[in-house]
Amino acid sequence: MIPTEYYIYLAGALFTIGVIGVLTRRNVLIILMSIELILNAVNINLVALSHYFKSVDGQVFAIFVITDAAAEAAVGLGLIIALFRNKETVNADEIDLLKW
Amino acid sequence: MAELTTFIILGLFALVAAIMVITRRNAVHSAIWLMITLFAVGGIFLMQHAEFLFAVQVILYVGGITVLFLFVVMLVDIDVQLKQARFARQWHLALVTAFLVVAQLGYALYNHGSGLNLPSRPMVPAPAQNTQAVGMALYQNYMLPVEIASILLLVAMVGAVIMAKRKLE
Numbered sequence: 001m002i003p004t005e006y007y008i009y010l011a012g013a014l015f016t017i018g019v020i021g022v023l024t025r026r027n028v029l030i031i032l033m034s035i036e037l038i039l040n041a042v043n044i045n046l047v048a049l050s051h052y053f054k055s056v057d058g059q060v061f062a063i064f065v066i067t068d069a070a071a072e073a074a075v076g077l078g079l080i081i082a083l084f085r086n087k088e089t090v091n092a093d094e095i096d097l098l099k100w
Numbered sequence: 101m102a103e104l105t106t107f108i109i110l111g112l113f114a115l116v117a118a119i120m121v122i123t124r125r126n127a128v129h130s131a132i133w134l135m136i137t138l139f140a141v142g143g144i145f146l147m148q149h150a151e152f153l154f155a156v157q158v159i160l161y162v163g164g165i166t167v168l169f170l171f172v173v174m175l176v177d178i179d180v181q182l183k184q185a186r187f188a189r190q191w192h193l194a195l196v197t198a199f200l201v202v203a204q205l206g207y208a209l210y211n212h213g214s215g216l217n218l219p220s221r222p223m224v225p226a227p228a229q230n231t232q233a234v235g236m237a238l239y240q241n242y243m244l245p246v247e248i249a250s251i252l253l254l255v256a257m258v259g260a261v262i263m264a265k266r267k268l269e
Binding site for chain 1: 103104107108111114115118119122127130131134136138139141144145147148149150152153156157160161164165168169172173175177181183185186187188189190191194195197198201205209230233234237238241242245249252253254256257259261262263264
């Protein structure tokens with residue numbers, strides 16, 4: 001029986017790696033992948049606490065998080081395709097249309 | 101002890117592959133490492149007797165989202181990216197921010213000096229059939245959220261089609 005804390009530490013580490021990826025990378029695709037890492041860290045937390053409290057509610061929430069991740073990936077990748085068609089770049093530093 | 105070993109192996113796989121995701125220059129390699137992370141996270145779900153969620157993770161994440169990522173990575177031009185710098189201009193500031201996140205998480209976890217103070221667990225037995233229990237919860241207690249999620253998926257699908265269309269009339 002593994003203490004629930006270990007799962008939460010693992011989720012925290014995975015979340016931090018995702019945050020570093022979102023903040024430091026310039027490739028928009030890898031920023032989206034880092035967001036997936038963050039959502040997976042949240043799912044580990046939800047499932048660990050659902051296991052701890054012997055209730056399936058946490059797993060149901062994790063399913064909703066996965067639904068959101070799928071929707072976000074579909075829309076985000078569509079945006080990237082539209083962006084690449086118009087500006088020929090996926091570099092986050094060059095996408096500064098709203099900056100003045 | 102075998103359980104702890106499995107946890108450590110899966111956790112190391114997840115963390116190392118996650119670090120590879122955010123450090124590789126080639127986005128195709130990042131997508132492959134992301135696949136390994138997602139598999140390891142699915143194994144962690146399986147260790148906690150969330151069998152249904154493991155199946156969803158493998159089918160939807162590994163089989164769906166990662167393949168979608170690979171498709172888009174190959175649609176956009178990878179030759180240009182390979183010559184560019186990997187990290188954005190503000191990476192010093194970003195690392196400071198990430199360190200603040202770690203500090204906050206650590207402070208929250210070690211707040212009382214005795215690790216995490218979880219409330220005592222209820223003494224009800226765990227549901228024997230995980231998939232059955234999740235299905236019951238989804239379609240009885242969470243009926244309205246399921247409908248809202250289905251509308252969200254529909255809207256996302258329409259949005260993705262409109263975004264990726266060649267020209268808006």
